[in-house]
């Protein structure tokens with residue numbers, strides 16, 4: 107049977123430094139995978155690569171924070187790093203275009219080399235960055251190259267990278283609907299849309315601390331072991347990816363679209379429906395095969411869909427019922443109906 111090659115498989119192959127010639131000549135290549143291969147062949151670079159494999163594997167003597175200023179400068183100006191700078195500029199443009207950042211807000215980082223990261227500068231709109239605006243720092247935040255000063259919020263990104271060794275890229279921004287949940291102190295509900303369950307999962311809220319402080323970074327990175335996307339109370343959202351910076355950015359699109367959909371759906375006047383815990387188990391299995399962590403993997407079904415924090419409330423994290431008592435779905439539905447009725451009657455008065 108002919109092999110089917112998807113974009114994800116091509117991405118994985120390139121990430122591992124594999125040879126595209128290893129793809130069988132008779133394989134069926136999906137259109138997205140073909141685009142990736144074409145982009146790779148045209149640019150001579152790896153599209154959306156993490157940067158880790160190229161920069162560490164290529165040099166006989168890996169560049170580290172202890173390398174000489176001349177070596178660091180040459181590394182910072184190399185074609186490989188230039189390609190990653192372009193990726194950061196492109197993600198910044200998408201963040202600004204979608205109104206996920208405001209003024210000079212938001213920041214982006216990619217782990218490169220050993221103990222190094224490429225990051226965005228301070229006081230520059232993320233929509234209009236040029237490759238020469240970017241900065242090279244060590245994992246303690248000391249700037250090693252780049253004409254502009256690095257963002258003050260880089261400490262949080264670096265704490266994430268130190269704590270979560272799988273994190274190759276991080277994105278922080280202020281998308282309005284997701285940030286609204288962070289301001290209200292309400293965790294987004296679960297079991298409503300498959301995509302967020304697979305690519306993100308349950309989204310926790312890190313307590314508020316002054317942006318740019320080590321304490322803020324610590325509170326966020328404490329949650330990174332089990333979550334790839336975190337709401338920052340009264341501030342915004344931060345995500346990390348084990349694949350590349352575009353994947354970290356995708357999490358922003360997913361969480362923001364999800365929060366917007368939930369807010370709009372809650373205004374329709376009918377109870378919000380959730381899918382079952384069995385269906386969630388199926389999604390968690392897919393997630394496991396993709397290597398994305400989720401603290402719910404391995405939980406019992408009755409513990410899965412915990413929506414206690416969500417108001418108007420869809421609660422299905424209830425212990426198994428004795429026979430004869432109403433099941434979790436009926437209880438959840440009755441609760442949602444009661445709260446929705448309350449909201450609707452308040453709106454009418």
Ligand SMILES: [Zn+2]
Nearest residue numbers: 211212317342
């Ligand atoms: Zn911020």
